[in-house]
Amino acid sequence: MKIRIIGSVAAGTSVAAKARRNNEEADIRIYDRDYDISYSVCGIPYFIGEEVEDLETLNPRDAAFFKKRYNVSIQTRHEVVSINHASKTLTIKNLITGETMTDTYDVLVFATGATPLTPVMEGTELEHVFHVRTIQHAGAIDTFIESRKPKTATIIGAGYIGLEMAEQLTQLGVEVNLIQRSNQVMKHLDKDIADQIADTLQAHGVKLLLEQEAVRITKSEVVTSKGESIASDIVFLAVGVKPNTALAESIGVKIGETGAIAVNEKMQTNLPDVYAVGDVAESFSVLTGKPIYRPLGSTANKMGRIAGDVITGGTSAHRGILGTGIVRVFELAIGQTGMNEREALSYGYDIETLHNIKPARAPYLGGKELTIKAIADRATGRLLGVQAIGEEGVDKRIDVFVTAMTFGAKAEDLFHLDLAYAPPFSTTKDPVMYTGMALDNAIKKQNKLLTPKQLQERLEKGEQFQIIDTRAKTQYDTSHVSSAVNIPLAELREKAKELDPTKPTLCYCNSGVTGNAAQNVLRNMGFEDVYNLSGGNKNYQKYRK
The missing domain is CATH 3.50.50.60 (FAD/NAD(P)-binding domain)
Structure with a gap:
């Protein structure tokens, strides 16, 4: 069986490794137009910030390693430029010599990954403007920082890479500006959580420019949609990625609703003997069963292993993902x-x-x-x-x-x-x-909750609440919910007689526990509609900030 894989980072190499474990006789070959294989994209910011000393640490395996360990041929700097699926033929260009060659396959796997998006604006081609995606990018950024010693940096995009780069550059002593066109960082989070990240960024000296877009980059500045000019010795583009689907589309592979290649739980596309894995392919939600796109190395490795098993007769199947992620920000x-x-x-x-x-x-x-x-x-x-x-x-x-x-x-x-x-x-x-x-x-409606957002929305609609702060007076005097009265929990049973049991009532404490206890007291005294403020005063003050 001739297994041909296009792409040699996490997903592509996982396909090859699993297929070889299952089948010693298969002819397995990987083509990749890049220089490097099986590297850690996610580790690049930490190399730039000098937490990782040696770039080779992020790129521990090369083609010779795979040939020796798995008997898999990996040809880097070889781009598959066209495919004839009817005859199962590939046309490959050697990017070093310019020569072309052909190869045939029984099974074809697209592991072509994703390309970082480049905003449409003047100046993205300048030498001090970088993406953060490949080992080549990492090396170029490191060389630039070593030689030019930039004092100011602008990062366009406040997702995972943008935040990691903001942290690492700040720790290098670079003054960092972070531009995000929406009203919060990390758009996949709810704003009340994202705002806590924003506070931390600003506490560490990062200048955060929300609800703005970069519209022009010059040799020394980034100009925003609000007319602000930001001094920038180095600029990073971190606005997201786009799956590399063009080659797959050229032979009729179906693209899903997320813009990535549609696959089933066996990582099979709509074409026979054609698979797709990693950042070029859709996954699906464990919760809804609907397609989702989450380009992460952990998911890519999993998809690659499943495809490698299925191709060689195994019974593996993708069970979906939850879109889990984690990031450190200072x-x-x-x-x-x-x-x-x-x-x-x-x-x-x-x-x-x-x-x-x-x-x-x-x-x-x-x-x-x-x-x-x-x-x-x-x-x-x-x-x-x-x-x-x-x-x-x-x-x-x-x-x-x-x-x-x-x-x-x-x-x-x-x-x-x-x-x-x-x-x-x-x-x-x-x-x-x-x-x-x-x-x-x-x-189960025993202890109803109201979030600060829900409380504010209901108050703005004109609803009337009895709001009770159950903390000590010293805490109340420091900060409290607007219009709240201070009745410490120990006094509540007696003073509840002065309250209206038919009126919506909200209890709260610092973080929720005592508020819940007060809620139970009032419920047991016959109060009809009693809420506990979710996260208490701490959460409310963060929301109102």
């Missing part, structure tokens, strides 16, 4: 999985939203707070999405949520997880467990 870790609020509402879910602010481990051992925002479907109790942000414990909690959601967990299931506990690692009631308990209570 002292913060930010993780997310599944849907955000906007997405859940757009799919028609009636959602319950909880902000859970808890220490990641025992406070008496220095445990620091993290915020978990969790979204569940009221109709079924199923967990739909989680966002978490904090200085520690985020990765652990996100991975627990991912595992639970992958297997269809409901909010109530989280409370019953037997999670590892010891004071250096967690609290007795782990934030994951508490999230499940509080969400379940809210879904």
Whole structure:
């Protein structure tokens, strides 16, 4: 069997490695127009910021390694320029010599990846303007920084790469400007979480320019859509990527609704004996079953392994993804999985939203707070999405949520997880467990929640609330929700007699626990419509900032 793979980064090499493990006789060959194979795109910012000392660390394998270990031929700087699927023939151009050659295949795999988008504007071709996508890009950026010693940088785009580059350049002592055309960083997060990232960026000296676009780059400046001129010795384009589908389209491969190649769970396209994997291909959502596009190395490796197994007679199948991601921004870790609020509402879910602010481990051992925002479907109790942000414990909690959601967990299931506990690692009631308990209570209408956003929207519509701050007076005096009255929990049973039990009532504390206790007191006293403020005053003040 002749297996021909176009593309040799994460997905393409995974296809080849798995196919070889299954079949020693297959003739496996990979063509790639680039210089390097099987490298870590995600590690490039950390090389630029000198956390990774040697660029070769990100590119540990070469063609000779694959030939020796897997008996797989990889020909770099060889571009497949045309395909005749009827005769199963490839035309390949040697980009070094200019010569062309032909090859034939029994099975063809597109692992052509994605190309970084270049905004349409003057100046993107200038020598100080860079993408952050390949080993060649990394080397060129490193050489430029070493030789020119830039003092100012502008990053266009505030997604994963943009934020990582902002962190790394700042740590190099470069003054960083970050331009984002929407009103928040990391558009796949909800704004209340994204705003905490923005605060951290600005606290570290990053100048954040939201709701602006770069319209022109000169040798020394970037000009924005609001007419601002930003001094820039070096510029990075980080506005996203586009799947490299042109070659596949030329032979009739179907493109899905996301703009990437449509594949089934076996990574097969609409054409017989043609597969697609990695950043050029769609995945699908574990939650909805609908196509989604998430170009990540972890997903690419998984897709490649599945294709390699299927091609050689295996029974593997893709089970979908949740779109999980995590990023470090200075002292913060930010993780997310599944849907955000906007997405859940757009799919028609009636959602319950909880902000859970808890220490990641025992406070008496220095445990620091993290915020978990969790979204569940009221109709079924199923967990739909989680966002978490904090200085520690985020990765652990996100991975627990991912595992639970992958297997269809409901909010109530989280409370019953037997999670590892010891004071250096967690609290007795782990934030994951508490999230499940509080969400379940809210879904079952025992302990209704209002987010700061929902409260503000209802107040703006003219609804009247009795708002009770259950904290100590000193805390109330420092900051509180507008129009709230201060009734500490210990005084609530007596002073509740002065309140109207028929009027909508909102209780809150610092982060939610005492507010929940007050909510229970009032419910048990016959109050008809009582809410707890999700995330308490801490969350409200962050929202109102």
